[in-house]
Amino acid sequence: MTPDDVQLTSDTLLIRPPRESDVLAMYEAARESVAEVGRWLPWCHEGYERNESGAWIITCRSAWLADESYPMFIFDRQSGQLVGGTGINEIDRLRRRGNLGYWVRSSRMRHGIATTSTRMVARWAFDALGLQRIEIVAATGNTASQRVATKVGALREGLCRNRLRVHDVPTDAWVFSLVPSDVELWGADL
Numbered sequence: 001m002t003p004d005d006v007q008l009t010s011d012t013l014l015i016r017p018p019r020e021s022d023v024l025a026m027y028e029a030a031r032e033s034v035a036e037v038g039r040w041l042p043w044c045h046e047g048y049e050r051n052e053s054g055a056w057i058i059t060c061r062s063a064w065l066a067d068e069s070y071p072m073f074i075f076d077r078q079s080g081q082l083v084g085g086t087g088i089n090e091i092d093r094l095r096r097r098g099n100l101g102y103w104v105r106s107s108r109m110r111h112g113i114a115t116t117s118t119r120m121v122a123r124w125a126f127d128a129l130g131l132q133r134i135e136i137v138a139a140t141g142n143t144a145s146q147r148v149a150t151k152v153g154a155l156r157e158g159l160c161r162n163r164l165r166v167h168d169v170p171t172d173a174w175v176f177s178l179v180p181s182d183v184e185l186w187g188a189d190l
Contacts (some may be wrong), residue, residue, distance in 0.1 A: 002065065003016075003018075003060075006070075006120075011077070013083075013113065014075040017060060017071065018071065020054075023054045026073070026101050027086070028045075029082050029083070030048045033103070034046055036109065040142050043056070069087065069088060069090075070088045070125075071086075082104055083104060084108065084113055084114065086121050091129075097132070100178075102118055106185075117188055118152050121177050126183060134175075135175055139173050140159070140171070149176035150176075155178075155182075159172055171185075
């Protein structure tokens, strides 16, 4: 599977792997979102530069081609604006498990984008990648990410001490899980 083979759509969103033409859109979304996204994701920092977007996109495409992880951008279907990112990483092929992450640019938070995209990507990962378990790991203070996990019906399994490193600091995190039968509860509509 190549990055150009995948495109997920709903009535409102388009989710696809990053392309070289997305550099400026990624840069603008990151710069806008330093205060909120940067709190949890260190790549989104005050000094973020356009060349970091280009380097990230190259890394993303390489990860897809190597079948290691599947980073994607989220776009508003009507405006074409890049509204966030998502994807599957930390894949354990033996146990058919992966991690699902997401972020939404500041101006588009609280519009259901993370919830809808999480459902879309989870469904795709169960079908296309054959995963049997998806984890969503959210730092204890990241209540927005925890809300998304709860909204999609992920099971809150427990608090794991020092599960994440946030800005190079060991951080406790809640671990949520989705399994294929959870997707069946969503039905066909997103």
